[in-house]
Amino acid sequence: MIVLKAEWEIEKMRRAGALTAQARDYVAALVRPGLTTRELDEAARRFIAERGGTPSFLGYQGFPASICASVNGVVVHGIPGDQVLRDGDIVSLDLGVIVDGYHGDTAVTVAVGRVSQEVQELLDATRRSLLAGVAQARPGNHLSDISHAVEEVATGAGFSVVVDFVGHGIGREMHEDPQIPNYGPPGRGVQLKRGMVLAIEPMINMGGPDVRIRDDGWTVETIDGKPSAHFEHTVAVGDPPDVLTAP
Numbered sequence: 001m002i003v004l005k006a007e008w009e010i011e012k013m014r015r016a017g018a019l020t021a022q023a024r025d026y027v028a029a030l031v032r033p034g035l036t037t038r039e040l041d042e043a044a045r046r047f048i049a050e051r052g053g054t055p056s057f058l059g060y061q062g063f064p065a066s067i068c069a070s071v072n073g074v075v076v077h078g079i080p081g082d083q084v085l086r087d088g089d090i091v092s093l094d095l096g097v098i099v100d101g102y103h104g105d106t107a108v109t110v111a112v113g114r115v116s117q118e119v120q121e122l123l124d125a126t127r128r129s130l131l132a133g134v135a136q137a138r139p140g141n142h143l144s145d146i147s148h149a150v151e152e153v154a155t156g157a158g159f160s161v162v163v164d165f166v167g168h169g170i171g172r173e174m175h176e177d178p179q180i181p182n183y184g185p186p187g188r189g190v191q192l193k194r195g196m197v198l199a200i201e202p203m204i205n206m207g208g209p210d211v212r213i214r215d216d217g218w219t220v221e222t223i224d225g226k227p228s229a230h231f232e233h234t235v236a237v238g239d240p241p242d243v244l245t246a247p
C-alpha cells in the first residue's frame with residue numbers, strides 16, 4: 001500500500017532531505033586517494049549527529065555503519081572499513097537520515113582522483129539516468145515511466161541496468177511501497193499523484209547486469225568485476241517534481 005503524504009509531512013521530509021543532501025555533499029567533497037571508507041563513514045556520522053539527525057542505515061537490519069561505501073565493482077551496500085581509496089577508483093556513497101520521524105535517502109558516485117574516460121562516462125550516464133527518471137515523477141504519469149526513462153538513458157549510453165535491486169517509496173519508513181525498478185516499458189504500474197514520495201536510484205553497470213552478494217551478507221558486487229555506479233534522490237511527485245535531496 002502506498003502511503004500518501006500530507007503537505008505538512010512533505011515539509012518535514014524536505015528538512016530530512018536537506019540534511020541528507022548536505023551530508024552527502026560533505027562526504028563526497030572529502031573523497032581523495034589515501035582515505036579509508038571508514039573515515040568517510042565516521043565523518044558522515046559526526047556531520048549528521050551535529051545537526052540533529054539520525055543516520056538511518058546504522059543498525060538497519062544489523063548494518064554496522066552510517067553510510068554504504070561501494071568501491072568500483074561493488075554496486076551497493078558496501079560496508080565501510082579499512083579499504084583505502086586509490087587514484088582512479090570510484091566510490092558510491094549512499095546514506096539515509098531521519099529528522100523528526102521522516103527519512104531522506106540519497107546516493108552519489110564520486111571519482112577518486114583521475115578516472116578513465118570510460119568510467120567518467122559511466123558516472124555521467126548514471127547521473128543523467130537518475131535525472132531522466134526524476135523528470136517523470138509527475139502527477140498523471142505511471143510508475144514505470146520513471147523506470148523506462150532510467151533504462152533508456154543507461155542502455156542508450158551502452159551500459160546495463162541492475163535488475164535485482166530497485167528504488168522505493170519513502171516516508172516514516174526508509175523503504176515503503178511502491179518498488180521502483182530501473183527498467184521496463186512505460187505506462188505501467190500505479191498512476192502517480194501528489195503526496196507520493198519516491199527514492200529513485202539507478203544502479204548502472206559498465207559490464208553485464210548480473211550481481212551477487214558477498215559472504216558478509218551485504219556487499220553487492222558485479223559478477224564480471226566491472227565498475228558500477230549509483231545515484232539516488234528522494235523526490236516528491238509534483239509538477240515540476242520536487243527533489244528533496246537536491247544539492
Ligand code: MG
Pocket residue numbers: 105106167168199201232
Ligand atoms: Mg534507497
